[in-house]
Every structure is written in C-alpha cells, then in structure tokens.
Amino acid sequence: MIKLTINGKTIEVAEGTTVLDAAKMLNIEIPTLCHHPKLTPFGGCRLCIVEVKGVPRPLTSCTTPVSEGMEVTTSTPALEGLRKTVLELILSDHPNDCMVCEKAGDCTLQELAYFYGIRENRFGGERRIYGKKDGNPFIERDMEKCILCGRCVKVCDEVQGVGAIDFAYRGFKSKICPTFEKDLDCEFCGQCVAVCPTGALTGKMWQLRGRQKDIKEIDTTCSYCGTGCNLTLHVRQNEVVRVTSKEDTWNEGWLCVKGRFGYSFINSPDRLKKPLIKRNGKFEEASWNEALDYISAKLREIKEKHGPDSIAGLSSARCTNEENYLFQKFMRTGIGTNNVDHCARL
Amino acid sequence: MTNSIIEIEGLEVIFIIGSNTKETHPVIANRMIKAFRKGAKIIVADPRKVPMVRFSEVFMNLRPGTDVALINGIAHVILKEGLHDKKFIEERTEFFDEWTKSLEKFTPDAVSQITGVPAENIIKAAKLYGGSRKAGIFYTMGITQHTHGTDNVNTIANLALLTGNIGRKHTGINPLRGQNNVQGACDAGCLPNVYPGYQRVDMPTVKEKFEKAWGVPLSAKEGLKATEMIGEAHKGKIKALYIMGENPILTDANANHTKEALGKLDFLVVQDIFLTETAALADVVLPATCFAEKDGTFINTERKVQLVRKAVEPPGEAKNDMWIIAEISGRIGYPMNYSSPEEVFDELGSLWSALSGISYGRIRANGLHWPCPTKDHPGTEFLYKAGFPRGKVSFTCVDYLPPAEVTDKDYPFILTTGRNLFQYHSGSMTRRVAPIEAHAGKAYMEISAEDTNMLGIKDGEAITVKSRRGEIRINARISSRVSKGVLFIPMHYGEAAANMLTSDALDPYAKTPEFKVCAVKIEK
Numbered sequence: 127m128i129k130l131t132i133n134g135k136t137i138e139v140a141e142g143t144t145v146l147d148a149a150k151m152l153n154i155e156i157p158t159l160c161h162h163p164k165l166t167p168f169g170g171c172r173l174c175i176v177e178v179k180g181v182p183r184p185l186t187s188c189t190t191p192v193s194e195g196m197e198v199t200t201s202t203p204a205l206e207g208l209r210k211t212v213l214e215l216i217l218s219d220h221p222n223d224c225m226v227c228e229k230a231g232d233c234t235l236q237e238l239a240y241f242y243g244i245r246e247n248r249f250g251g252e253r254r255i256y257g258k259k260d261g262n263p264f265i266e267r268d269m270e271k272c273i274l275c276g277r278c279v280k281v282c283d284e285v286q287g288v289g290a291i292d293f294a295y296r297g298f299k300s301k302i303c304p305t306f307e308k309d310l311d312c313e314f315c316g317q318c319v320a321v322c323p324t325g326a327l328t329g330k331m332w333q334l335r336g337r338q339k340d341i342k343e344i345d346t347t348c349s350y351c352g353t354g355c356n357l358t359l360h361v362r363q364n365e366v367v368r369v370t371s372k373e374d375t376w377n378e379g380w381l382c383v384k385g386r387f388g389y390s391f392i393n394s395p396d397r398l399k400k401p402l403i404k405r406n407g408k409f410e411e412a413s414w415n416e417a418l419d420y421i422s423a424k425l426r427e428i429k430e431k432h433g434p435d436s437i438a439g440l441s442s443a444r445c446t447n448e449e450n451y452l453f454q455k456f457m458r459t460g461i462g463t464n465n466v467d468h469c470a471r472l
Numbered sequence: 473m474t475n476s477i478i479e480i481e482g483l484e485v486i487f488i489i490g491s492n493t494k495e496t497h498p499v500i501a502n503r504m505i506k507a508f509r510k511g512a513k514i515i516v517a518d519p520r521k522v523p524m525v526r527f528s529e530v531f532m533n534l535r536p537g538t539d540v541a542l543i544n545g546i547a548h549v550i551l552k553e554g555l556h557d558k559k560f561i562e563e564r565t566e567f568f569d570e571w572t573k574s575l576e577k578f579t580p581d582a583v584s585q586i587t588g589v590p591a592e593n594i595i596k597a598a599k600l601y602g603g604s605r606k607a608g609i610f611y612t613m614g615i616t617q618h619t620h621g622t623d624n625v626n627t628i629a630n631l632a633l634l635t636g637n638i639g640r641k642h643t644g645i646n647p648l649r650g651q652n653n654v655q656g657a658c659d660a661g662c663l664p665n666v667y668p669g670y671q672r673v674d675m676p677t678v679k680e681k682f683e684k685a686w687g688v689p690l691s692a693k694e695g696l697k698a699t700e701m702i703g704e705a706h707k708g709k710i711k712a713l714y715i716m717g718e719n720p721i722l723t724d725a726n727a728n729h730t731k732e733a734l735g736k737l738d739f740l741v742v743q744d745i746f747l748t749e750t751a752a753l754a755d756v757v758l759p760a761t762c763f764a765e766k767d768g769t770f771i772n773t774e775r776k777v778q779l780v781r782k783a784v785e786p787p788g789e790a791k792n793d794m795w796i797i798a799e800i801s802g803r804i805g806y807p808m809n810y811s812s813p814e815e816v817f818d819e820l821g822s823l824w825s826a827l828s829g830i831s832y833g834r835i836r837a838n839g840l841h842w843p844c845p846t847k848d849h850p851g852t853e854f855l856y857k858a859g860f861p862r863g864k865v866s867f868t869c870v871d872y873l874p875p876a877e878v879t880d881k882d883y884p885f886i887l888t889t890g891r892n893l894f895q896y897h898s899g900s901m902t903r904r905v906a907p908i909e910a911h912a913g914k915a916y917m918e919i920s921a922e923d924t925n926m927l928g929i930k931d932g933e934a935i936t937v938k939s940r941r942g943e944i945r946i947n948a949r950i951s952s953r954v955s956k957g958v959l960f961i962p963m964h965y966g967e968a969a970a971n972m973l974t975s976d977a978l979d980p981y982a983k984t985p986e987f988k989v990c991a992v993k994i995e996k
Contacts, residue, residue, distance in 0.1 A: 262911070263906070263907035263908075263910040263911050264907050264911070284509065285506070287501075287502075287505040287526070313494075313498070313893060314894075330907065331906075331907055342783075344781050344783035345779075346763065346764070346779065346780050347772075347780050348652060349770075350652060350901075351496060351497050351648075351649075351651065351652065351896075352497070352648060352649030352650055352651055352652060352654055352655060352772055352773035353477070353499050353500050353648075353772060353773060354652065354770060354771075354772025354773065354774075354776060354778055354839070355499050359764055359784075364785055366783060366784060375838075376477065376478055376838070377502075378502075380499050382499060382893070383498075383894055383908070384894070384896055384908070385499075387907055387908070388896070388901070388902050389764075390904070390907075391745075391762070391900075391901040391902070391904040391905050392762055392784065393787075394904040396746055396747070396904055397745055397759070397787045397788070398745060398751075398757060398758075398759035398760070399787050399788020399789055399790060400788055401756065401757065401758050401789070402747075402754075402756065403756050404754065412756075414789065414791070418796075421741055421756055421800055422800055422803035422804050424739045425712060425714075425800075425804060426804060428711045428738060428739060432711050434691065435691075435695075436709065436710060436712065437711065437712045437714070438695070438696055438701040438704075438705075438712070438713050438714075439715075439716070440698055440714070440715040440716065440720070441657055441662035441718075442657065442716045442717030442718050443651035443652065443656075443657045443718075444653065444718075444763075445657070445716060445717050445793055446653065446656070446763075446768030446770060446813065447657075447659065447660045447768065447769045447770070447771060447820065448660075448768045448769065448816040448817055449768065449792075449794050449797065450653070450656060450657045450660035450661070450662045451660040451668060451816055451817075451819070452797045452798065452810075452816060453662060453716055453793075453797055454660065454662045454668070455808075456797050456801045456806070456808070458667075458682075458686070459686050459801070459806045460800070460804040460805065462688075462690075462691055463691055463695055464665070464694055465664060465695035465696045466662055466663070466664060466695060467662060467663060467695070467698040468657045468662045468663075468698065469651065469654070469698065469718055469720075469723060470657065470658055470663075471697065471699060471983060471985075472698065472720075472985070
C-alpha cells in the first residue's frame with residue numbers, strides 16, 4: 127500500500143492506483159474529458175492536471191501513478207487558469223449550438239463550460255468544418271463537435287475488439303474516422319455513443335425526440351438474448367425514445383445493437399391493439415369479453431369432447447417468470463394437462 | 473451456466489464451441505475480450521469462421537455435426553498427455569475406466585478424418601484446455617440443435633469432469649441461453665415433464681405437493697414437448713393449442729409441416745404483441761404487452777433473477793399476459809386472484825426452494841443468482857461448490873454417429889442455420905425496427921467463393937435452395953466464414969425462411985430438431 131496526501135487529506139491506496147482514482151476515493155472532484163473509468167488512461171485533454179510537491183510542472187492525474195509520500199494539490203488559481211485555457215481552446219473550435227444540440231443538458235463539455243464560466247472565447251481563428259455524410263442508420267457522427275478525447279477509439283478497440291475507427295491526420299487536421307474516411311460499417315453496438323462526452327456521437331433515432339430534461343428514466347432488463355443486460359429506458363410522453371445502460375451495473379454499461387438501438391418495435395404501428403376473432407377466414411375486432419368468453423367456451427367444449435390432453439399450451443421465453451408460472455399453472459389446473467412447453471428446444 | 477458471466481474475466485482458457493458469441497451474445501463476448509486482454513487463451517470450434525476466431529489461439533473448423541468426435545478426440549489427448557485431474561476424478565466421478573476405454577479409437581488422426589480439423593489443432597486445443605484449472609466451456613445451439621445434441625452436451629460434461637473444471641470459481645459448463653427468459657420459463661415450470669423448479673410430474677409426492685398448493689387434482693402423465701405437440705396436431709390428436717408469445721411457423725424446423733399441423737387444429741389461440749406468421753393462422757388473437765409495459769422478473773443465462781419494470785402504457789386495449797391468463801382461467805373454472813406480479817413470484821418461491829430467498833425487494837438494485845434458499849443467502853454465483861447433489865457423477869460413453877441427414881449426389885451441400893448480429897429470432901421485434909431493417913433487412917445465404925465459382929453464381933445473385941422438405945429463393949452472399957460445401961442461412965427472414973428447408977429429425981431425448989445440419993441443393 128502507498129500513502130499519500132491529496133489536498134492535505136491522507137489516504138492509503140494500492141500500488142499502481144492513479145492520482146485521479148485516489149482523489150476519487152477521497153471524494154475530491156477533478157475535471158476530466160478524455161478519462162473513462164472502464165478504459166485505459168489517455169492523458170489527452172489535460173484537464174485533470176494537478177500539482178505535485180517537488181515536481182516543477184503540473185501532471186495529468188489520470189496517467190500519474192501514486193508514489194509514497196506524494197503531496198498532491200488538485201486546485202490552485204494557476205491550475206484553474208490552465209484548465210480554463212484548455213477548455214477555451216477546445217471550445218474555440220466547437221460549434222456554439224448548444225441551443226439545438228441533442229446532448230444539451232447531458233453533455234460533459236457543456237457542464238465544464240458552465241462551471242468555468244466560459245461565455246466568450248479569447249481564441250478565434252480557423253474552425254474545422256466537416257460535412258455530415260454518414261449513411262449508417264444508427265449513429266449520428268457530428269465530427270465538428272468532436273474534441274478528440276479518443277474515448278470512442280478506445281472503447282471500440284479495448285472493449286468491443288472491433289477497431290472500426292481511429293485517429294487520422296495530424297495536428298489541427300486530426301480527426302477520428304473509419305478506414306479511408308468511409309462510412310461507419312461496424313457492429314453498431316453504440317459503445318462509442320455511450321462514452322462520447324459531447325454531442326459528436328448520438329443515436330440517429332434520438333434526433334428531436336426530446337432532451338434529457340423531459341425524460342423519465344426506468345431501469346429494467348433487456349428483452350433480447352439471455353445475457354440479461356441492464357437497460358435504462360428513457361421515456362417521454364409514454365414513448366421510449368432512447369435506451370442506455372448504467373456503468374455501475376454488471377454489464378458495465380455496454381450493450382449491443384439490438385439492446386441499444388432495437389427498441390422502436392415497442393411503439394410500432396403494427397402492435398396488436400384489440401382482440402381479433404376469425405370469422406369466415408377474416409379477422410374481426412372483438413371486445414375482450416367476447417374474445418375471452420369465446421376462448422373459454424371452445425376450450426371447455428374440446429376438453430369435454432376429447433379430454434384435457436387434446437389441448438396443449440406453448441408458453442414464451444420472452445415473457446416474465448410470473449406470466450410463465452401462471453401459464454403452466456393454468457394448463458395444469460384449469461385445463462388439466464401437462465402439455466405445456468416453450469421454445470427452449472428451438 | 474454453472475458459473476457466472478463476471479467470472480469469465482478471470483478465466484485462463486475460454487473454449488467456445490457451437491456459439492457465435494460475438495453476434496448472439498455480444499455483451500458476453502465483451503467479457504471474453506476483457507479476459508483476452510488480460511491474457512486468457514481462446515479456443516473456438518465452429519463450422520463457420522465466426523468473429524470470435526479473431527481472438528482465438530486455436531480455431532477448429534469442424535464439419536457440421538461432428539462435435540462428438542471432436543470433443544472425444546480432445547479428451548483422448550488430455551488423457552494421453554496426463555493432463556486430467558486425477559484427484560477430482562477419484563473423489564467426484566464414476567465410470568471413468570469404462571469411459572476411457574470408449575475413447576481409445578478417437579485418436580487425433582481418426583478425429584481429424586471425421587471432423588476435418590487438423591490433428592495438431594486438436595492436440596493444441598487439448599493441451600490448452602487440459603492444461604488449465606481455470607478453463608470454461610461456452611456453447612449454444614451449435615451444440616444442442618442436433619439429433620445428437622444430448623450426446624454433444626454429455627461429451628462437454630465429460631471434458632469438464634476430466635479436468636475438474638467445474639464446481640469452482642472461473643471454470644464451468646456454460647450454455648449461453650438465447651432468449652431473455654428461456655431460463656425463467658424453464659424454472660417457472662413451462663416444461664411438460666416437470667412442475668416449477670424441475671420437480672417431476674410423475675413423482676407422487678411431488679404431485680401431491682402441487683395438488684395441495686393449487687387445490688385441484690393434477691395429471692400424473694408427462695405432457696408433450698413443443699416439437700411433439702406439432703407432430704400430434706398433425707396427426708389430429710391435439711385439437712386446441714394456446715400459444716403465448718411464440719412464432720413456431722418461423723422458429724420450428726420444417727415450416728411446411730408446422731403450417732399443416734396448425735391448420736389441422738380445431739382451435740388456435742395466439743397471444744402476442746404482433747400479428748406474427750403464427751398469429752395469422754389463429755382463430756383468436758389476443759393483444760399482449762411487451763417487456764417495457766409490465767413489471768416482473770427475467771432469469772438470465774447465469775441463473776440471475778432480475779427485475780423488469782414498466783416504463784410505458786400498452787397500446788390500445790392490449791393487456792398484460794398475467795391478466796389475460798387469469799381471465800381465461802377464471803372463465804374455465806379455476807379462478808386466479810393476484811394483486812401483483814410480486815405475489816405470483818412469491819408463490820413460485822414458496823414452491824421451489826432455489827428461489828425462496830429472493831424477493832422483489834432484494835433484487836431492486838442488483839439481481840441474485842439462484843439457488844438462493846433463504847432471505848439472508850447471498851445467491852450462488854457458481855454451482856457445485858459443495859459437490860454434486862447426487863454425490864458422484866458419471867462419465868458418459870458417447871460414440872460418434874453422423875447427422876440424420878448427410879449430403880449425397882442429389883443434395884450435395886450442408887446447410888446450417890442460426891442468427892446474425894442485427895436481427896433477433898423470428899424477427900417479429902427487430903424487423904419492425906427501422907434502422908435494423910435498413911441495415912440488415914435482406915435475407916441472404918453465406919456461401920464460399922469456391923462454391924460460387926464452381927456453380928457460376930455472382931455475389932448477391934438470387935438462387936433457389938432446395939431440401940427434401942421445401943425450397944426458398946434467396947440471395948447468395950460470398951463469405952469467407954463458410955467452408956466449401958457448407959452454407960449458412962440466418963433464421964430471421966420469413967420471406968426466405970431457413971426453416972422451410974431444415975430437418976425435423978429430433979434428438980431422441982431432448983426432442984430438439986437438427987436445425988444445424990441438413991442436406992440441400994442450389995439451383996439458379
């Protein structure tokens with residue numbers, strides 16, 4: 127264990143811990159943009175700089191491991207001045223369109239600009255202008271809002287093992303893009319969207335469906351494969367408009383294309399809305415009472431005539447435990463047969 | 473899964489067989505990649521060059537349906553190399569000597585002949601898996617959807633017993649289940665031979681317990697399995713079928729046969745969220761709710777019970793399935809009165825001790841793995857820590873037998889089926905998601921460049937694929953994933969339904985059809 131002090135508070139942490147993580151354990155907040163707890167440190171944004179006694183220049187806390195007896199200061203007028211300058215530099219090349227940005231209210235860059243009171247920018251000059259030309263149906267890439275933090279590059283490689291994107295060019299011309307600047311063609315897991323700290327990466331289907339302020343979040347479990355990822359459904363006016371997953375759950379916030387982007391079936395116009403009874407080969411809408419009476423009369427009739435084992439029930443691996451339990455209970459008690467199964471074999 | 477998903481991170485060796493994990497369980501694949509980044513070695517055995525092959529130390533590209541030979545071959549090498557766990561075998565297993573005799577003929581060369589996998593790869597995989605005591609096996613339907621599916625699973629169990637890779641953290645036999653709550657549907661008793669919690673219907677004491685709990689006499693006769701229901705309906709013996717949230721027309725093998733069988737019913741009720749291919753054949757269709765519209769629980773592939781929460785109101789007059797079942801039950805003379813899903817869950821827990829300790833309150837933040845018998849039990853991340861429930865478990869001698877249908881002069885290609893990354897199962901949900909449909913909305917058949925050159929087929933060209941049971945028109949996609957002579961069609965697309973072609977030959981025990989192997993021919 128290694129003992130150090132941060133802002134005068136002493137803490138003991140394991141060897142290899144970064145100064146940033148040690149500060150977090152002490153509930154000391156250090157601003158970051160490129161850092162993500164699930165990804166390897168990058169040290170790109172320079173916001174997490176701290177002063178270490180005996181070291182003449184500020185160090186990035188996300189890449190600096192703790193050492194014995196280290197004395198760290200996370201906030202001084204000089205450090206805050208530097209941070210403000212870094213932010214101003216980032217914002218000097220950022221579209222000033224928070225008014226219409228999808229990410230407003232849920233944007234790390236916007237939050238930092240707010241806390242550092244950056245109203246006007248000292249740095250004018252050239253801006254990077256990129257056309258939006260990506261044809262993929264899942265991920266909106268607005269690269270003018272990209273601050274080159276590299277989180278998307280890292281998550282795509284480290285977590286997803288895909289490496290669909292990387293840094294290209296140098297200096298002011300640096301940008302993140304797929305091979306040969308083609309359209310994105312990947313697994314579309316949207317991990318990059320989840321970790322993007324600005325409005326550069328968003329879901330195409332989220333556009334103009336409401337920003338975070340009006341949204342109610344409901345934590346639930348994904349209904350696709352058997353992995354059982356935690357989902358947070360973002361609901362506005364009785365409609366699921368976005369799906370995310372929280373980092374502190376077992377799946378660490380990672381989802382797949384179906385879990386993250388495959389939700390609009392919920393609100394599909396094809397949803398069945400009324401019971402249907404087939405008469406002369408055609409479906410006709412019916413009331414619940416009519417449909418349920420008809421079903422129970424038919425089932426009773428068949429049970430009397432051919433016995434309970436002439437009736438079978440197929441339950442669903444998509445439904446809840448409670449529904450499945452009731453379904454088999456109904457088949458075994460109400461009908462009186464063990465003819466009940468579901469698609470486990472299929 | 474005997475072990476939990478999080479434990480994957482601590483594995484030294486990950487043996488993936490018959491699972492396209494990166495596409496069908498992408499977030500579990502993320503966990504495997506995390507292990508890979510920490511140095512874990514990955515072995516992949518699959519008839520297709522699935523994406524996880526990118527991370528593999530060894531890839532065994534076996535011929536479809538030859539899994540028994542491959543796994544027996546691996547076991548043979550492990551024994552020969554002396555990598556087996558002698559103490560574990562002595563203390564916790566039986567019939568080891570008999571079983572080792574049955575393995576004698578499965579030499580790497582003999583197995584290579586059957587499977588098409590080079591002998592050195594079999595030896596390499598055996599040394600990797602056998603050389604680690606933190607090795608886990610992961611499989612899905614590539615193992616089970618065969619006429620020898622049960623045999624395949626038995627060989628996998630043999631392998632875990634041989635190396636003692638079970639009953640500890642970071643090991644295990646880990647089937648990855650394909651549906652959100654297929655584990656829960658089994659646990660809750662939607663199986664014809666068992667009540668909730670795998671309690672057998674033909675055991676008088678068990679039947680008595682449930683008769684007492686439910687207040688009516690119950691049938692002691694084992695019911696029909698899903699695939700048998702279709703067969704019996706075809707014979708006219710099943711008269712009525714009540715289907716809640718399934719679409720057998722697309723998901724069962726031999727779709728023509730399924731369609732005919734459902735057509736012979738006197739009465740078909742389908743309760744679903746969409747008018748699926750199956751619902752279209754029904755006499756009555758009931759509008760139900762999807763996962764976002766109700767409260768309840770799912771149990772995932774690692775036996776973890778997790779909460780499902782209502783986020784939105786259902787459309788129109790759609791009702792939740794619990795209400796619908798209770799209404800029908802009441803009208804038939806067995807009233808059900810539950811005020812909430814929680815009450816139903818608690819009843820299930822009162823009848824099966826593995827869930828007794830789990831309540832909605834306990835899983836509000838995080839799920840719990842069953843068995844969890846008491847309110848203060850922390851749940852069970854991995855099984856058999858204290859030994860196997862029956863004491864010693866047996867090795868099972870399994871001989872290799874070919875699939876039910878093999879290629880011949882008339883049907884020279886092997887067809888295998890499965891899912892792709894973007895679509896899900898019968899597609900009733902994902903095919904209604906515009907971006908998914910825009911990106912992956914067209915049916916296709918993977919075929920090797922060697923075969924297309926031979927047949928003179930261009931990439932994207934429409935072709936006819938015929939089996940002894942049916943035919944479909946579909947576009948060819950030249951792919952390096954499949955080897956010469958092997959074709960792959962994803963199951964999702966009703967307009968070119970793979971299951972028009974598949975064989976309904978069943979595994980004799982599990983009654984699972986052989987979706988993964990059938991013989992087909994291609995016509996232009």
